[in-house]
Structures are given as structure tokens and as C-alpha cells.
Amino acid sequence: MKNRRGLLQGVVIGLLLLAVAVTSYGVQQGLAQDAKAQATIEKAFPSSxxxxxxxxxxxxxxxxxxLSRSIHTPTFRAALDAYLTSSAGKDKALCFRCHAPHVREFADQAQLFVTQAQSGEPSLDGVACVQCHLIKQVDRTKQPPEPKYDIGSKTMYGPYKDFAQNLAHQSMELGLFHKSDLCLNCHQVVPAAADLGKGNDLLGNWDQSKAVKSGKECQTCHMPEQVGESANGEAKRKVANHTFPGRIGQLRQEAAKLEVSTKVDGEKTTVTVAVQSLVPHNLPTTHPGWASVVLELEIKGKNLKTVFNDKRVYGRTYADAKGQKTVFDFEAVKVLEETVLKPEEKRVETFTFTTPKDTKTFDVEAVLSYAPVTGPAAFLQRIEAESSKGAQDPVFQSIPIAKFSENVPIAR
Ligand code: HEC
Ligand code: HEC
Ligand code: HEC
Ligand code: HEC
Ligand code: HEC
Known part of the structure; x- marks a missing residue:
């Protein structure tokens, strides 16, 4: 009896050990395969x-x-998961086509990109150096435009004709690096579940803007020219700023102007706010789907107490196949409402309210800002859980663009 139990125990333990060994062999095989795949990818697209x-x-x-965090943010992780678990999420490579474009040359390794992004600390690059400097052509007849990568040639394409030689790579001048075309393959259109007119267009009629007609390219504003070392120890020359100023940075001050006028007419007051966009493309650009800019007006009366507030939202509202509103552009089949500020548009907003009582003056405050992320509660909770900063993650904060305030006397 005792012996048979011992035998049984032995068999069970043996089987368990075998199972563990098989699984860990499988895991190790998997890891080894991933490491090998990553090495192959990084041979073609060297790490930054x-x-x-x-x-x-x-x-x-x-x-x-x-750009350096294009597959690293908690928001990207949460949105990637929302995409992969949605009915639209069949193509695992889709998001990476722009967020880590080397996936284009390694379509069969899409799962590796997913696994790395989900880990929160990917060792694969997202949009890094060679993801731009190995592009030798952009085909703008495609929607979205498609980059042609020159892999395995050891040539870095860039802006200089008179480059200094170096031991690591060859260099070649390409006009493309001074042109918007280079940026358009990721910034012009996002593929959508259904045909939303010209695909899901992000920039609007940017090529008709005054800025672009006067010769400006994306680089003029988003990679401003400066003087510095292009490589360590080389003579100083004209270089391009690679911080890519956008929502963060000085450039924001050039995004829009607010002109405010207030008319007190007895019991009734009217505030007119003209929002002048100085941007030669849509403001905001409309991916991700929740991207929006908000104009908020606040009126403070006696004892600086808020007596009126209201807002206008500039963005794009989508509906999914069931006709429900959605912030996820990947499942959008229809645009319900479009209020984005068009290239260089001036939008005039009127607010009417009861003139504040028991006071000789009141304050008018208008603020234009990028709005924080919005979406279903589960999605927002997921971002919070994924972020080391929790609810303090910067995506939950708005970013001010322009402010106006004045004190208005009430004539007796
Ligand atoms: C391979 C795709 C790709 C190319 C090419 C590309 N971008 Fe981007 N860009 C991205 C992605 C993805 C992000 C978002 C990164 C993030 O926040 O996770 C981004 C973000 C930006 C931002 C920051 C936007 C913000 O909200 O602050 C700016 C500015 C920008 N890109 C400018 C450019 C310019 C200028 C070019 C051309 C010289 C360019 N990009 C080319 C993919 C690309
Ligand atoms: C056609 C190129 C393209 C595709 C495809 C694309 N993105 Fe993006 N994505 C961008 C660009 C460009 C930006 C920066 C936009 C900006 O700041 O105005 C961006 C920004 C984002 C952001 C905000 C920045 C951040 O990292 O928190 C999220 C989230 C995001 N994308 C998620 C996704 C997901 C999920 C998918 C797949 C369903 C996807 N994107 C597919 C180009 C793309
Ligand atoms: C989104 C695309 C993009 C990314 C990412 C990018 N570059 Fe560039 N880079 C450009 C463009 C465009 C220019 C030329 C801009 C111009 O002259 O108008 C440039 C210019 C350069 C130059 C020559 C002038 C200078 O600014 O020093 C070097 C060197 C360079 N890049 C190296 C790099 C390295 C290294 C990385 C990664 C750390 C990188 N680039 C990331 C697009 C990119
Ligand atoms: C051994 C040093 C070294 C390494 C490593 C190196 N570069 Fe360079 N690179 C240089 C030098 C030197 C120049 C010439 C700069 C000049 O002329 O001002 C240069 C020029 C460039 C240019 C400008 C080419 C042109 O004609 O406009 C680009 C783009 C560039 N490098 C990208 C990269 C990228 C991307 C990597 C990483 C994959 C890289 N470099 C690695 C030394 C290096
Ligand atoms: C005349 C200057 C100018 C040119 C040219 C320009 N932009 Fe912008 N862009 C701005 C300003 C100003 C903002 C808004 C403030 C900010 O976010 O810094 C902006 C914002 C952005 C943003 C981030 C904000 C958002 O709404 O998501 C992206 C991404 C962007 N531009 C991409 C591009 C691309 C791609 C091109 C070329 C097709 C381009 N821009 C051409 C001035 C310019």
C-alpha cells in the first residue's frame, strides 16, 4: 500500500518535472527565437x-x-490593447507601421513588436534614427504614402552634400530630407475601418496654406535650423533640431491667437472670442481619435466667484459600426462631427450671459488648450494602471496654448 502510494507520488512528481522542463524549454526556445529575430531586425535597422x-x-x-517614446507610452500600450481586442484588430502590424516602421520589412515578426510594446520597456526602437535615415523614397501615390527603405546598404541618407567621411557608414544627400514628403508617410493619413472620405485625413488642406505656399515644409517649424555639431568633434555647421517641438516646447506659442471683445448691454453681456489658428494644418491633427483642443471661457464676478463658464471643443467625433460614439479611430466607420480648426482658420465664438450683479467690474478669462485623453472608463483606468505616475500621467493634464484675461467695468 505504502509502496504503491510512493510509486504513484513518484510518477506524479516525475510528470510534473517533465511538464516544467518542457514548458521552460519552450519558453527558452521562444526567448532564443525572439533574441535571434531581434538581432536580424537590428542588423537591417541598427539601434539608435x-x-x-x-x-x-x-x-x-x-x-x-x-518620437523616441512612440511605442513606450502607457497610452500607446492601452490603445494597442484596445485595438488588438477589438473586431478591427486583425492586422497586428498596423499600429507599428508608423510607431515602429521597421515592422514593414519584418511583417512575420509583428508579434515580437506587440510583445515588446506590451512589456512597457521595449528594447526595440520605435521611431529612431534609421527609421528615417534609411528612407530613400516616399511614394505619395499611396494612401497613406509609403516609405521605401534601403536596408543593408550601409548608406545614411541626409541633408548634406558636403558631408565629412566616417568609418561607420557612407553618406548620401537626398532632397527628401528637406521636404514634407518624408513626414507625410506617418503624419498625413491613418488607415480607418471604413473609407472616411480620403482615408482618415489628419492634416487637412495643408498644401493650400499660406505658410506652405511661401515655401515652408514640416521641418521648417518642427525641426528648426540651428548651428551645432552634426557629429562629435566636427566643425559647427547648420544642423536640424531633433527635439521635434510640437505639443511640448516653444512652438506652442505660435499655434494660435485669441482676440476677445466684451459688450455689456444692460442685463445682457456678450463676449466674442476670435480664435486665429496660425498653424498651416488641422489643429489638432486628428489622430489619436480623442485628440482635441478646447476653448474655455470663465466669467468671475463679485469676490472673484465664477458666475458663468462655457466651452467649445475642436476635434473630430467618430461613430463605430453600431452607430455608437467612439474615441478609437481604428474602429470608426463614420465622422459624426468635425470641428477641428482648419489650416490658418479664424473661428469666431459668441458667448451670451447675464451681466454679473452687485459688482462694478468683472473678469473675463479665455484659455485655449490641448485637452487631456478621454474615452471609456476602462481605457482610462488601464492607462492609469500602466503608468508609473498613475493618475498624474501627463496625458491626464491639459496643455495650455493661449490665454487671455481682462477686467471689464460695468457702466452705470
Ligand atoms: C515612421 C513614422 C514617422 C515619421 C516618418 C515621422 N513621424 Fe513624427 N511622429 C510619429 C509618431 C508615431 C509620433 C508620436 C510619438 C508619440 O507621442 O508616441 C510622432 C510625433 C511627432 C511630433 C510630436 C507631436 C506632438 O504631439 O507633440 C512632431 C512635431 C513630429 N512627429 C514631427 C515630424 C516631422 C517634422 C517629421 C518629418 C521630418 C516626422 N515627424 C516624421 C511618426 C513619424
Ligand atoms: C499612419 C501612421 C500611424 C498609424 C497607422 C498609427 N499611428 Fe498612432 N500616431 C501617429 C502619429 C504621427 C502620432 C502623433 C500625432 C500627434 O501628436 O499629432 C501618433 C500618436 C498616437 C498616440 C498618442 C501618443 C502616445 O504615444 O501616447 C497614440 C496613443 C497612438 N498613436 C496609438 C495608435 C494605435 C493604437 C494605432 C493602431 C491602431 C496607431 N496609433 C496607428 C501615426 C500613426
Ligand atoms: C522623424 C525623422 C527623423 C528621425 C527620427 C531622426 N532624424 Fe536625423 N534628420 C531628419 C531630417 C529631416 C534631417 C534634415 C533636416 C533639414 O536639414 O531640414 C535630419 C538631419 C540629420 C543629421 C544632419 C544634421 C544634424 O542635424 O546634425 C544627422 C547627423 C542626423 N539627422 C542624425 C540622426 C540621428 C543620429 C538620429 C537618432 C538619434 C536621427 N537623426 C533621428 C529626420 C530624422
Ligand atoms: C564613427 C562615427 C559615426 C557613427 C557610429 C555614425 N555616424 Fe553618422 N556621421 C558621422 C560623421 C563624421 C558624419 C559627417 C558629419 C558632417 O559632415 O558634418 C556623419 C553624417 C551622418 C548623416 C548626414 C548624412 C548626409 O549626407 O546628410 C546622417 C543622416 C547620419 N550620419 C546618421 C547616422 C545614423 C542614423 C547612425 C547610426 C545608425 C550614424 N550616423 C552613426 C559619424 C558617425
Ligand atoms: C509654419 C509652421 C508649421 C509648419 C510648416 C507645420 N507645422 Fe505642425 N504645428 C505648427 C504649430 C504652431 C503647431 C501647434 C503648436 C504645437 O503643438 O507646437 C503644430 C502642431 C503639430 C503637431 C502636434 C500637435 C497636434 O495637433 O497633434 C504635429 C504632429 C504637426 N504639427 C505635424 C506637422 C507636419 C507633419 C507638418 C508638415 C506637413 C507640419 N506640422 C507643418 C506649425 C507648423
């Missing part, structure tokens, strides 16, 4: 850490830019 050695200035600028 390889460039840092000689291009320290550029690397440090890029590292502070949102």
Missing part, C-alpha cells in the same frame, strides 16, 4: 544606441522628443 557614439547632440535631442 549605435549612432549615439558619434552623434551625441542629435541623440540627446531626439531622446527628449515624443
Amino acid at each position: 544606441s549605435k549612432c549615439k557614439r558619434c552623434h551625441e547632440r542629435v541623440f540627446e535631442e531626439w531622446e527628449t522628443s515624443p
Whole structure:
């Protein structure tokens, strides 16, 4: 009896050990395969850490830019999961086509990109150096425009004709690097579940804007020219700022102007706010789907107490296949409402309210800002859980663009 039990126990333990061994062998095999796949990918698309050695200035600028975090943010992780678990989420490579575009050359490794992004600390790059500097052509006849990568050639394409030689790579001048075309393959259109007119267009009629007609390209504003070292120890020359100023940075002050006028007419007061966009493309650009800019008006009366407030939202509202509103552009089949500020548009908003009582003056405050992330509660909770900063993650804060305030006397 005792012996048979012992035998049984032995068999059970043996089977368990075998199972553990098989699983861990499987896991190790999997890890080894992933490491091998990553090495193959990085042979074709060398890691940015390889460039840092000689291009320290550029690397440090890029590292502070949102581009360096294109598959790292808690929001991207949460949105990627929302996509993969939705009925639209069949193509695992879709999001990476722009967020880590080397996936285009390694379509069969899409799962590796997903696993790395989900880990929260991907060692694969997102939009890094060679993801731009190996592009030798952009095909704008495609929607979205498609980059052609020159992999395995050891040539870095860039803006200089008179480049200094170096031991790591060949260099070649390409006009593309001074042109918006380079940026358009990721910034012009996002593929959508259904045909939303011209695909899901992000920029609007940017090419008809005054700025673009006067010769400005995306780089003029988003990679401003400066003087510095293009490679460590090289003579100073004209270089391009790689911090990619956008929502963060000085450029924001050039986004819009507010002109406010207030008319007190007895019991009734009317405030007119003209929002002048100075941006030669849509403001905001409409991906991700929750992107919006908000104009808030607040009136403070006696004892600085708020007596009136109201707002206008500039963005795009989508509906999914069931006709429900959705912030996820990947499942959008219809645009319900479009209020984005068009390129260089001036939008005039009127607010009417009862003139504040028991006071000789009142304050008018108008603020234009990028709104925080919005969406279903589960999605917001997921971002919070994914972020090391929790509810303090910057995506939950609005970013002010322009402010106006004045004190208005009430004539007796
Ligand atoms: C391979 C795709 C790709 C290309 C090419 C690309 N971008 Fe981007 N860009 C992105 C992604 C993805 C993000 C968002 C990163 C994030 O926040 O996670 C981004 C973010 C930005 C931002 C920050 C936006 C903000 O909200 O603050 C700016 C500015 C920008 N890109 C400008 C450019 C310019 C200028 C070019 C061309 C020289 C360019 N990009 C080319 C993919 C690309
Ligand atoms: C056609 C290129 C393209 C595709 C495809 C694309 N994105 Fe983006 N994505 C961008 C660009 C460009 C930005 C920066 C936009 C800006 O700041 O105005 C961006 C920004 C974002 C952001 C905000 C920045 C951040 O990292 O928190 C999220 C989230 C995001 N994308 C999620 C996704 C998901 C999920 C998918 C797949 C369903 C996807 N994107 C597919 C180009 C793309
Ligand atoms: C989103 C695309 C993009 C990314 C990412 C990017 N670059 Fe560039 N880079 C450009 C463009 C465009 C120019 C030329 C801009 C111009 O002259 O108008 C440029 C210029 C350069 C130059 C020559 C002038 C200078 O600014 O020093 C070097 C060197 C360079 N990049 C290296 C890098 C390295 C290294 C990285 C990664 C740390 C990187 N780039 C990331 C697009 C990019
Ligand atoms: C051994 C040092 C070294 C390494 C490593 C290196 N570079 Fe360079 N690179 C240089 C030098 C030197 C120049 C010439 C700069 C000049 O002429 O001002 C240069 C020029 C460039 C240019 C400008 C080419 C042109 O014609 O406009 C680009 C783009 C570039 N490098 C990208 C990269 C990228 C991306 C990596 C990483 C994959 C990298 N470099 C790694 C030294 C290096
Ligand atoms: C005349 C200057 C100018 C040009 C040219 C320009 N932009 Fe912008 N862009 C701005 C300003 C100003 C803002 C708004 C303030 C900010 O976010 O910094 C902005 C915002 C952005 C943002 C982030 C904010 C958002 O709404 O999501 C992206 C991404 C962007 N631009 C991409 C591009 C691309 C791609 C091109 C080329 C097709 C381009 N821009 C051309 C001035 C310019």
C-alpha cells in the first residue's frame, strides 16, 4: 500500500518535472527565437544606441522628443490593447507601421513588436534614427504614402552634400530630407475601418496654406535650423533640431491667437472670442481619435466667484459600426462631427450671459488648450494602471496654448 502510494507520488512528481522542463524549454526556445529575430531586425535597422557614439547632440535631442517614446507610452500600450481586442484588430502590424516602421520589412515578426510594446520597456526602437535615415523614397501615390527603405546598404541618407567621411557608414544627400514628403508617410493619413472620405485625413488642406505656399515644409517649424555639431568633434555647421517641438516646447506659442471683445448691454453681456489658428494644418491633427483642443471661457464676478463658464471643443467625433460614439479611430466607420480648426482658420465664438450683479467690474478669462485623453472608463483606468505616475500621467493634464484675461467695468 505504502509502496504503491510512493510509486504513484513518484510518477506524479516525475510528470510534473517533465511538464516544467518542457514548458521552460519552450519558453527558452521562444526567448532564443525572439533574441535571434531581434538581432536580424537590428542588423537591417541598427539601434539608435549605435549612432549615439558619434552623434551625441542629435541623440540627446531626439531622446527628449515624443518620437523616441512612440511605442513606450502607457497610452500607446492601452490603445494597442484596445485595438488588438477589438473586431478591427486583425492586422497586428498596423499600429507599428508608423510607431515602429521597421515592422514593414519584418511583417512575420509583428508579434515580437506587440510583445515588446506590451512589456512597457521595449528594447526595440520605435521611431529612431534609421527609421528615417534609411528612407530613400516616399511614394505619395499611396494612401497613406509609403516609405521605401534601403536596408543593408550601409548608406545614411541626409541633408548634406558636403558631408565629412566616417568609418561607420557612407553618406548620401537626398532632397527628401528637406521636404514634407518624408513626414507625410506617418503624419498625413491613418488607415480607418471604413473609407472616411480620403482615408482618415489628419492634416487637412495643408498644401493650400499660406505658410506652405511661401515655401515652408514640416521641418521648417518642427525641426528648426540651428548651428551645432552634426557629429562629435566636427566643425559647427547648420544642423536640424531633433527635439521635434510640437505639443511640448516653444512652438506652442505660435499655434494660435485669441482676440476677445466684451459688450455689456444692460442685463445682457456678450463676449466674442476670435480664435486665429496660425498653424498651416488641422489643429489638432486628428489622430489619436480623442485628440482635441478646447476653448474655455470663465466669467468671475463679485469676490472673484465664477458666475458663468462655457466651452467649445475642436476635434473630430467618430461613430463605430453600431452607430455608437467612439474615441478609437481604428474602429470608426463614420465622422459624426468635425470641428477641428482648419489650416490658418479664424473661428469666431459668441458667448451670451447675464451681466454679473452687485459688482462694478468683472473678469473675463479665455484659455485655449490641448485637452487631456478621454474615452471609456476602462481605457482610462488601464492607462492609469500602466503608468508609473498613475493618475498624474501627463496625458491626464491639459496643455495650455493661449490665454487671455481682462477686467471689464460695468457702466452705470
Ligand atoms: C515612421 C513614422 C514617422 C515619421 C516618418 C515621422 N513621424 Fe513624427 N511622429 C510619429 C509618431 C508615431 C509620433 C508620436 C510619438 C508619440 O507621442 O508616441 C510622432 C510625433 C511627432 C511630433 C510630436 C507631436 C506632438 O504631439 O507633440 C512632431 C512635431 C513630429 N512627429 C514631427 C515630424 C516631422 C517634422 C517629421 C518629418 C521630418 C516626422 N515627424 C516624421 C511618426 C513619424
Ligand atoms: C499612419 C501612421 C500611424 C498609424 C497607422 C498609427 N499611428 Fe498612432 N500616431 C501617429 C502619429 C504621427 C502620432 C502623433 C500625432 C500627434 O501628436 O499629432 C501618433 C500618436 C498616437 C498616440 C498618442 C501618443 C502616445 O504615444 O501616447 C497614440 C496613443 C497612438 N498613436 C496609438 C495608435 C494605435 C493604437 C494605432 C493602431 C491602431 C496607431 N496609433 C496607428 C501615426 C500613426
Ligand atoms: C522623424 C525623422 C527623423 C528621425 C527620427 C531622426 N532624424 Fe536625423 N534628420 C531628419 C531630417 C529631416 C534631417 C534634415 C533636416 C533639414 O536639414 O531640414 C535630419 C538631419 C540629420 C543629421 C544632419 C544634421 C544634424 O542635424 O546634425 C544627422 C547627423 C542626423 N539627422 C542624425 C540622426 C540621428 C543620429 C538620429 C537618432 C538619434 C536621427 N537623426 C533621428 C529626420 C530624422
Ligand atoms: C564613427 C562615427 C559615426 C557613427 C557610429 C555614425 N555616424 Fe553618422 N556621421 C558621422 C560623421 C563624421 C558624419 C559627417 C558629419 C558632417 O559632415 O558634418 C556623419 C553624417 C551622418 C548623416 C548626414 C548624412 C548626409 O549626407 O546628410 C546622417 C543622416 C547620419 N550620419 C546618421 C547616422 C545614423 C542614423 C547612425 C547610426 C545608425 C550614424 N550616423 C552613426 C559619424 C558617425
Ligand atoms: C509654419 C509652421 C508649421 C509648419 C510648416 C507645420 N507645422 Fe505642425 N504645428 C505648427 C504649430 C504652431 C503647431 C501647434 C503648436 C504645437 O503643438 O507646437 C503644430 C502642431 C503639430 C503637431 C502636434 C500637435 C497636434 O495637433 O497633434 C504635429 C504632429 C504637426 N504639427 C505635424 C506637422 C507636419 C507633419 C507638418 C508638415 C506637413 C507640419 N506640422 C507643418 C506649425 C507648423
